[in-house]
Amino acid sequence: MCGVRARNHSSKLGEEQEHELAGKTVGIIGAGMIGKTIARRLSGFEVELLYYDPVRLSAEDAAKLRMTYCERDELFRRSDVVTLHAPANESSHHMICERTLALMRRDAILINTARGELIDEAALYKALREERIFAAGLDTFDQEPPDPQNPLFTLQNVVLSPHAAGPTWESWPKRFGHSFANIERVARGEPPLWVIPELRSS
The missing domain is CATH 3.40.50.720 (NAD(P)-binding Rossmann-like Domain)
Known part of the structure; x- marks a missing residue:
């Protein structure tokens, strides 16, 4: 450009x-x-x-x-x-x-x-x-x-580059959807999904 x-x-x-x-x-x-x-x-x-x-x-x-x-x-x-x-x-x-x-x-x-x-x-x-x-x-x-x-x-x-490529417009529904799904899982006593491996044992 x-x-x-x-x-x-x-x-x-x-x-x-x-x-x-x-x-x-x-x-x-x-x-x-x-x-x-x-x-x-x-x-x-x-x-x-x-x-x-x-x-x-x-x-x-x-x-x-x-x-x-x-x-x-x-x-x-x-x-x-x-x-x-x-x-x-x-x-x-x-x-x-x-x-x-x-x-x-x-x-x-x-x-x-x-x-x-x-x-x-x-x-x-x-x-x-x-x-x-x-x-x-x-x-x-x-x-x-x-x-x-x-x-x-x-x-x-x-x-x-400015480390800002992740939050695309299309990604926001997925982010919120994943967050709400994990809240529901924890409320049911189930382990959350998509946990960072280093945090799984904590």
């Missing part, structure tokens, strides 16, 4: 690095509902799908989604794109750090639409500034709303 408004309708071949997903390896961290949805949406792009999750998928689900389990460090080494879909907890805090960034390829892209706490932002800034990874797409940050002076905002190889 910015290009159209600026009347910039042409591009010079080779001036920018634009890449296709076809033939690339995408590593998905977190194979819960969202991670599996991402895998389904990537199915038409001719990519190899790796995944890491502490709870492995059944052989049937993995085959259906064409996802191959991979230990986390190996996933970082092999992936052209790493996309995060893990919850924020003690074991996932700053899983993206100096050590794991050093495992990634220089042409790799990191995407975080999950939780800001998954990334050590200082380590990511350093890796991006030194071009030790190619780029990052960030929808969420360690501090939200993020500090306008966040150094990541100064980098040209970072794409930013």
Whole structure:
């Protein structure tokens, strides 16, 4: 849109690095509902799908989604794109750090639409500034709303979005419906549905 408004309708071949997903390896961290949805949406792009999750998928689900389990460090080494879909907890805090960034390829892209706490932002800034990874797409940050002076905002190889894509107009009836259904279940003495796994035992 910015290009159209600026009347910039042409591009010079080779001036920018634009890449296709076809033939690339995408590593998905977190194979819960969202991670599996991402895998389904990537199915038409001719990519190899790796995944890491502490709870492995059944052989049937993995085959259906064409996802191959991979230990986390190996996933970082092999992936052209790493996309995060893990919850924020003690074991996932700053899983993206100096050590794991050093495992990634220089042409790799990191995407975080999950939780800001998954990334050590200082380590990511350093890796991006030194071009030790190619780029990052960030929808969420360690501090939200993020500090306008966040150094990541100064980098040209970072794409930013405001962590506001969830509440679509169509989602509100579902949200209220789920809430009312859970109120009725609890009133009947039944356990609520859609409980975050870490809270199930509390």
